[in-house]
Amino acid sequence: MAIIVKRLMIIGIFLAIYVFLSLWIGLKIWQYIGRFVPYLNHKLYWIIYLLISQSFLLGKLLTGHLPVQLSRSLILMGSYWLAIMSILVLVLLFTDISNAIFSNFNIFQNSLLSSPLSIGIFISFTTLLLFCYGWWNAQNVKLSEYDLKIDKKAGHLKNITAIAVSDLHLGSIVNKNRLEKLAAIVKETNPDIIFFVGDIVDEDPEPFIEQNMKQVFMELKPPLGMYAVPGNHEYIGKKWNEIFDNLHLAGITVLRDEEVLVDNSFYVIGRDDYYMEHFYRQKRKSLGEITHNSKEKSPMILLDHQPVALNEAAENGIDLQLSGHTHHGQFFPNNLITKKIFECDWGYLQKNNLQVIVSCGFGTWGPPIRIGSNSEVLKINIAFQ
Template sequence: MNPRFVVIIAVLLLVFGLINYYVGWHGALWLESALHIHPGPIYWICFWIIAFSYLLGRLGSRFLPRSAANFLKLIGAYWLAIMFFAFVMLPFADLAAGIMALLRVPSSTYIPVLGMVVAFLIALLMLRGSWNARNPVIRRYEATIAKSAGERKKLRIAVASDLHLGSIVGNKQLQLLVDRINALEPDLILLPGDVIDDDIEPFISRRMGSVMQQLRSRLGIYAVLGNHEYIGGHIRQFTEQMNEIGIDVLLDRSVLLEDSFYVIGRKDKAVERFGSQGRLELEPLLADVDKSRPLILMDHQPYGLDKAESAGIDVMLSGHTHRGQMAPNHFITRRLFELDWGFLKKGALHAVVSSGYGTWGPPVRIGSRSEIVELTLHFEG
């Protein structure tokens, strides 16, 4: 194993452990001050099991019953959101506690109150965040392409990125996606990566393909890989599953539809780390493409908008960012990407980055929504 990778994992686990200890210490302090319960070993054993249950659920799938591993993963996923919100709020609670201590307010008065306030706010965020994740919205964008698409003057595309299908985003949420997309009656359906959440086993065992097979469009369904398909590592098995239900996975490949416009799919940038073969640069990928026709590109991670624009791409569809999924993470994604969410016209390029349909980790969204994109293109060439 790569020593650098081992060091990175060790540092991440250390940071994760310290954050959890910070949260757990505050929980113990509140129990002692508010309920006069002294948290002993049982408290800390239970706490650390919960804190690491998401990781235990992922690793435990190899030696635990599938139901037990999924239960641990679900508990851990919700804990990740609680831990995150607590870590954001507790410094403000500590500041308030420091001010009250300076004012000589008894700790037996302010610690229970501050703890209840923080717990109440976290509960509100969890409820609202779960609703945001379970109730998708339709984002509508329109763009005019200064090219001819033959007889076609308008194209309606349904776009759903980052489904993250697995043990947390399951068939109920997938059926809702199918129903919402079919209600749009799109000409074309595009899935820009992260269709599954690492492990392909839940997709197969829960027969999610039979639900996805209900998707309907006039011109077909096309997908690309995201980083999570590469993390899971079952690329061939995934593409076979998709092909069986009529979804064409484009791996550095283009298709000409109606002899009018191209749909182009890139391998995800993650292939550089997880795959045995790299991905083509845009110019070689477009070598056999007629650039006088509209070019629609799917590239999971929204990097290189300038390169796409200079290469003659008309529409670039991406996901990956989740718009941070839980605020204030959107401030980070905004700094990492030229466009982390929404629509941007850059020269002749029309870029769309979706916040995604599913969720990674906690099925919770704050500051972002689960979404399906309806993109209407007008051709004027």
């Protein structure tokens, strides 16, 4: 019951903030832009604005009650609005602060630059410029390379090259074309093993199935296999079994609180998502329960979607933990928030004998826009003792 109340409180706070910002932005757009548009009266403006600004919530809430294409179109439109909204919050705050400073010091007063229309043009141009940059930045994938050493013997293996990808969010927005771009990057690196660190499919498996995305995964044939763990988005849509079945058909081993000994050389341990308890009141196993049969002298690589249990990993002899989830905020200044929430929200961290790498993620949640973060694929060169 406490978990449900906590979730409802979080949702309520989020909705209150979202509605407040939507109304504030709506008033500002009318003040600086809307009232100068020919034939657009106040009532028509608010009808159009509210439809656009609430389309994401409408699409999500009415999924299953509307025709599929209509709900997807609403979600797509709403996703782009979320990006524009994030940009507008910053641009409008900058505009209001600048206006206050200029007014206080009597700068640009009674000039063309201080007119609402001029300010509206500035807001429109700046928002469009940042939106285009964010879209371009999200499409350009960065290959982040790490050279690591694990001081344990791994059978006959002296070193391996691993590719790790988190937060693909495959669906209607991050589609098969984007997945094929990822596959091309992976093939160029010729990895020994591939890890998918959660949020592979974005809630609804239908676009994954319709676009036959599994075929792209099947073309990747690393000699030591492909392994994945669930993220929170596999569970949100309540179709996780269908998602996991399709990943299995694509040749990916999904690890849910279990471990596997790879090539009789090293262990790959996969944890179920941390939010399992929040969504379904079902706790995931402790790391000690999962690894109690492991040979301590063998290297242990942990896949855990959210970087939230680093102390537990360090205490249980994990050598390398790979995580994602944070997107490094995806939009500035969200990265300042994720940095406060997580001990490591992006990049590399050494914690005693534990090495941690947290990825920005390949895909995006909501709009395919990134400002202040990159879309990335991890290439990890691991040398064993």
